[in-house]
Amino acid sequence: MTITGIAAIGAGLAAIGAGVGIGKIGGSAMEAMARQPEMHGKIQSSALILAAFVEAVALFGVVVAFLQG
Amino acid sequence: MDLITPEFGLVFWTAITFLCLLFILKKFAWKPILGAVEEREDGIKNALASAEKARKEMENLNADNERILKEARAEREAMLKDAREIREQTIAKAETEAQEKASKIIEKAQAAIESEKKIAMAELKSHVAGLSVEIAEKVVREELSNKDKQLKLVESMLGEAKLN
Amino acid sequence: MTLNTFKSVLFSALFLATSFAGYATEDSDNTDNKEFNPKEMILHHVKDAHGFHLWDWNGRSVSLPLPIILWTDNGLSTFMSSAFHHDDSGKTIVEKNGGKFVKFHEKIYQLEAGASSVSFDEEHHPTNAHKPLNFSITRNVFMMWVSVIVLLLIFFAAAKRYKKSDDNVPTGIAGFVEPLVIFVRDEIGKPMIGEHKYKRYMPYLLTIFFFIWINNIFGLIPILNGANLSGNIAFTCTLAVFTFIITTFSGNKNYWKHIFWMPGVPVPMKIFLMPIEIIGMFVKPISLMIRLFANITAGHVIILALMSLIFVFKSVAIAPVSVAFSLFITVIEIIVTAIQAYIFTILSALYFGMATEEEHH
Numbered sequence: 223m224t225i226t227g228i229a230a231i232g233a234g235l236a237a238i239g240a241g242v243g244i245g246k247i248g249g250s251a252m253e254a255m256a257r258q259p260e261m262h263g264k265i266q267s268s269a270l271i272l273a274a275f276v277e278a279v280a281l282f283g284v285v286v287a288f289l290q291g
Numbered sequence: 292m293d294l295i296t297p298e299f300g301l302v303f304w305t306a307i308t309f310l311c312l313l314f315i316l317k318k319f320a321w322k323p324i325l326g327a328v329e330e331r332e333d334g335i336k337n338a339l340a341s342a343e344k345a346r347k348e349m350e351n352l353n354a355d356n357e358r359i360l361k362e363a364r365a366e367r368e369a370m371l372k373d374a375r376e377i378r379e380q381t382i383a384k385a386e387t388e389a390q391e392k393a394s395k396i397i398e399k400a401q402a403a404i405e406s407e408k409k410i411a412m413a414e415l416k417s418h419v420a421g422l423s424v425e426i427a428e429k430v431v432r433e434e435l436s437n438k439d440k441q442l443k444l445v446e447s448m449l450g451e452a453k454l455n
Numbered sequence: 456m457t458l459n460t461f462k463s464v465l466f467s468a469l470f471l472a473t474s475f476a477g478y479a480t481e482d483s484d485n486t487d488n489k490e491f492n493p494k495e496m497i498l499h500h501v502k503d504a505h506g507f508h509l510w511d512w513n514g515r516s517v518s519l520p521l522p523i524i525l526w527t528d529n530g531l532s533t534f535m536s537s538a539f540h541h542d543d544s545g546k547t548i549v550e551k552n553g554g555k556f557v558k559f560h561e562k563i564y565q566l567e568a569g570a571s572s573v574s575f576d577e578e579h580h581p582t583n584a585h586k587p588l589n590f591s592i593t594r595n596v597f598m599m600w601v602s603v604i605v606l607l608l609i610f611f612a613a614a615k616r617y618k619k620s621d622d623n624v625p626t627g628i629a630g631f632v633e634p635l636v637i638f639v640r641d642e643i644g645k646p647m648i649g650e651h652k653y654k655r656y657m658p659y660l661l662t663i664f665f666f667i668w669i670n671n672i673f674g675l676i677p678i679l680n681g682a683n684l685s686g687n688i689a690f691t692c693t694l695a696v697f698t699f700i701i702t703t704f705s706g707n708k709n710y711w712k713h714i715f716w717m718p719g720v721p722v723p724m725k726i727f728l729m730p731i732e733i734i735g736m737f738v739k740p741i742s743l744m745i746r747l748f749a750n751i752t753a754g755h756v757i758i759l760a761l762m763s764l765i766f767v768f769k770s771v772a773i774a775p776v777s778v779a780f781s782l783f784i785t786v787i788e789i790i791v792t793a794i795q796a797y798i799f800t801i802l803s804a805l806y807f808g809m810a811t812e813e814e815h816h
Contacts (some may be wrong), residue, residue: 265465267642267646267801270797270801271798271805272799272803276747277746280748281746281753284749284753285745285748288294288749289295295688295748297688297689297692298589298689299589300588300591300593300688300689301503301595301596301687301693302598302693303694304590304592304596304599305599305689305690305693306693308599308600309662309666310661311603311699312603312607312666315607316607316610316662317658319611319614319660320607320610320613321636321658321661323617323618324613324614324617324629324636325636325657326617326633327617328633328636328637331624340609360645360646362491397742399580415645415803443646
């Protein structure tokens with residue numbers, strides 16, 4: 223297996239991690255919004271920010287993959 | 292690796308362009324737009340505040356009116372009460388005065404009757420005395436002429452006097 | 456009415472997007488005349504370039520030449536990118552101002568004195584040439600200026616609308632711009648920085664939001680050859696550095712205390728936290744930089760990779776699937792353009808808010 227292949231696997235693993243993280247954030251945000259519809263706006267913006275933080279970690283993985291690509 | 296190495300040329304141009312854009316937009320776009328938005332918001336806020344103030348004033352006015360009305364009503368009530376009291380007092384006073392007057396008149400009348408009575412009694416007494424003297428005179432004269440006749444006279448005189 | 460026009464323009468842009476992306480891939484296939492290499496094609500599209508390639512006509516590239524500005528040992532050398540005659544393999548040598556220049560993989564190299572042609576080692580690094588300082592107006596710089604002109608036109612027109620009306624009622628384009636401006640102020644500035652201090656940062660936040668957003672959108676329009684400005688690390692790096700500089704310079708006593716001597720924790724913990732906080736200070740702008748760069752580049756790579764499928768499988772049958780998927784991704788990317796601009800701005804605002812936060816008692 224070439225180093226590029228390993229990098230691609232790494233990017234995929236990073237995507238799994240981010241997927242789990244963002245999925246949890248999204249699920250909890252949905253639940254919270256269903257419980258408290260009046261807090262909809264606040265929950266949405268904080269969920270987006272948190273998703274951005276999680277995503278950043280995954281993107282570091284993508285960048286490492288770019289480095290090898 | 293190429294992809295994630297910042298090129299100096301692009302960094303240079305981005306920095307210059309961004310700074311220019313920032314200053315131009317700040318001066319000619321954000322200031323007027325944000326200024327207008329804020330002005331409008333202030334206007335709305337002021338309008339709402341003044342409406343609220345007007346509403347409060349209205350309420351105050353209403354409350355004042357209510358208060359004045361209440362006061363007037365209370366005053367009227369008090370006046371009516373006073374008037375009633377005064378009337379009652381007057382009536383009572385008048386009654387007592389009338390009573391007093393009536394009793395005085397009665398007293399006076401009684402006193403007059405008493406004095407009349409006294410006068411009458413005194414007159415009667417003097418009359419009786421006069422009569423007695425007359426009788427005595429006549430008795431004395433009759434006695435001097437006829438004993439029987441004298442007695443009879445006295446007796447008839449006395450009988451007359453008794454009837455009186 | 457205007458909304459409908461806007462919608463129809465948006466949709467035609469979308470359809471143009473997919474169709475031109477298709478042509479673009481075809482171009483690179485024809486010109487190369489060899490086995491189609493999706494990686495090469497994608498990297499070519501994602502990276503910066505000298506000259507604005509528009510289309511191929513009868514086997515010849517039609518492109519808009521852009522000025523190349525180099526700072527060499529002999530001073531400034533300027534010439535147009537058309538001097539290279541579309542050569543990107545380092546064969547055409549341009550002589551200017553006493554220097555010999557070649558273009559190889561969209562990089563300009565200056566030949567060492569005495570060398571007459573460039574030679575490469577195994578890793579494709581030139582052995583007898585070096586890179587001069589390159590201030591060229593590249594495709595990305597050109598697109599950045601176009602976006603600046605568009606921004607200025609939009610916001611000048613909006614500002615003029617307010618000047619015209621006496622009662623500050625937003626009409627025309629101001630009605631379109633104002634909700635966005637108020638969004639940045641009320642959803643980003645006020646909650647993140649605080650009611651009292653947000654005003655100082657509003658021009659920066661607004662500028663950065665619209666600048667990133669419009670460049671994200673421009674990156675999605677393939678007729679502009681997908682100039683991938685906001686997916687270029689130099690661009691995101693510059694903006695992140697601005698955010699870092701502003702954060703650092705507006706940091707108050709409380710901010711620095713939280714970095715160097717965290718209040719409310721025992722002394723060993725304070726010593727332990729200090730390096731972490733110092734690293735965190737730098738990680739914040741770096742994550743800003745990587746996030747925007749990787750998101751936008753990844754979007755471009757996915758769209759181009761889906762298009763490449765047609766040429767990888769060498770079949771027209773795959774084209775409907777490919778087009779459908781890339782249309783889908785393009786629609787998602789349109790949302791991402793706004794979300795990434797929003798996230799960059801809101802995180803910048805968050806860092807400013809942290810830097811100016813007053814001590815809580």
